Amino acid sequence: MNELAAILLAGGRGSRMGGVQKPLLEVGGRTLLAAAVTAAHEAGCDPIIAVGAPVVTTEGPIAPVIWVREDPPFGGPAAAILAALPLISASRTLVLACDLPRVGAVVPLLRTAPAEADGACLVDESGRRQPLAGLYRTDALRAAGAAMPEHGRGASVRALLEGLQVTEVPASDDIAADIDTWDDLNEARRRNP
Structure with a gap:
């Protein structure tokens, strides 16, 4: 049994960006999806599961x-x-x-967190948690999910993690940043040409 798997969340509506498929946006010469797959693959994740409508990138297969x-x-x-x-x-x-432009720096940071807790997630310089940049015990996620009504439909990840002991891993705003708006994308491209 492999020690580490990955769930890549690639199925949002991109509503704050006019419905664009955020995983296909390019930062630093590659799509955000390709960057996430590469980070998961380099961390040794197996399987790598993407949740959303399948999208095709021009990079070709980085990992299954x-x-x-x-x-x-x-x-x-x-x-x-x-x-x-x-x-x-x-x-x-x-x-x-x-939608994490610095996902390659996110994963090594998460792996430094102590393994005693139910998981770890990044926290930016203002103290805001980034639960979608996290590393969690699979059994803890399963137990939390079993307690959620309607298989978590309409629920936030914060609600899913509410009863779990999650260690906060401090990260610079540059590393913890995600892309929710066109301004965020422009800033990510400026920082990561």
Whole structure:
């Protein structure tokens, strides 16, 4: 059994950006999806599960990716995580949003967290948690998910993690940043040409 698996959240609506598929946005010469797959692959994740409608990138296969979809589609990030969990037998699960321009720096930081807690997530300089940049015990995610109504539909990841002991891993705003707006994308491209 592999120790580490990955869930890549790639199925949001991109509503704050006019419905764009954020995983296909390019920063630093590659798509955000390719960056997330590469980070998971380099961390030794097996399987790598992407949740959302399958998308095709021009980079070609970086590592094998299994695509799944929450039911109904766009059920939210908690539902997306719960849709992927049945395919995971690894003891720990890396959860990454596909809108993290510095995802390659995120994973090594998460792996420095002590393993005693239920998991770890990044926290930016203002103290805001980034639960979609996290490394969690798979059994803790399963137990939390089992307690959620409607398989987590419409629930936030914060609600999913509410009863878990999650260690905060401090990160610079540059590393913890995600892309939610066009301004965020422009800033990420400026910092990562």
